[in-house]
Amino acid sequence: MNRYILDLFSLVVEAATVAHGKQTRKGNGTPYITHPFTVALLLLQAGCSEETVAAGLLHDTIEDTNLSFEEIEHKFGQQIARVVRECSEYDKSKGWEERKQHKIDHLHTVSLEACMVMCADKLHNIRATVREFEAKGDDVWGRFNRGKEKQEWYYRSVVDVLGKRVPDFPLYSLLKQEVDELFR
Template sequence: MNIVDKAIVFAAKVHRNQVRKGTDIPYITHPFAVGMLLQRANCSEEVIAAGILHDTLEDTDTTFEELKDEFGLRIAILVQSASEQDKSLPWEVRKQHTIEHIKDASLEELQVIVADKLHNLQTIHKDLDVMGDAIWQRFNRGKREQHWYYSSIVKALSRRKREFPLIGDLEEEVKAVFGSIDFLSEQEISLIFECAYLHINEGVGKELASRQLLRFVECIVEEAEQLYRDEQEHLLDKLEDLSSQGMQFEMNSEGPLILAAFFIALQNKLQWSDQELFKYVEKNKSKL
């Protein structure tokens, strides 16, 4: 039995009592489909096997040691890389970790992760045609949060599109499901800049809530507050970068450091390049 056939048997056993979220479809259809995507993309047998096994650590009782003993260290590491490490953390924290991790993942790790996300989104796309927006009720977070997550993955991989063709397929699927790679409108970005001093007033909070963005902005503020407490040197570097772009700051107060923390947190959350950040800071400087 080759390594791919062995992975099929193993995954079928450990996922045998599971179904896809919100359906009665056997869960194993998803890892099998991920393996098929990787096979069609001419990936190695080890990567295909890891794709078939990619949810065994996260969603079954399988341990890393068991995978290593059954399939070798290389495949076990690929599966571990595609797995969320701490399911007890908030959804936003777990997804942000995946976004940051994928930027510097090895090509083989990237292949497994992208194929997983692509098949998930393809499934959502098919179900949207049948169920409409009711589909989002299946998930821990709704359409706005899912749009942020998948768009951020695509943006995080923008410089690596030539390495793996399924990244381009994932980008097209994001556009098909959500209408655009851009998660926020210009008006919504402007609204978020109202919170640049790490305070969400009642009026802005109500507007953000009506747009299903309140928790999103609260996460930005929370990250910025931590940066402000712990990363003073990093904040000074960001202020220097902004000053080099023509921004002026009154350095005799804490305000510029608070703004720098907000800018870094916002940039991390939206996967903006420095040029995008500078553009939106300039557009919204009246709020600063």
């Protein structure tokens, strides 16, 4: 790995860690930063470009922190900022169903890099849910804004669209398998 890439990753790791600060993961209290780190590692293992891996580290910053699109663009360039924006929810003041339907519809038009980041994001999320389900059973669904049926609708819809956009992406088949197993 060349020095530019190492410098980029160092700066992106720092920005994501500072931005997410003391946030924790919903339901289990794990430091939130473990999620973008895992997403980035999944993307790296899948052979994605350095810019896509960097966007994976930053994918939740626009919607969940004070880090803005403009700051990301200034610090890390247009390509990374564009992918992060494509992965962000458009309006968190809207209801859950409207936000999730918009995300599903949006998947049809975003870049392939954003599809890859969202695939890694959903794969990590579903794996965390599977682990909690194995420990708590159906009680796990109580931590979500919507119950099991809505979660199943959302994840199966995402899998359906990603299957049309990035069917050969290595993480896609893993996501599909995990969703099928959880919601069988």
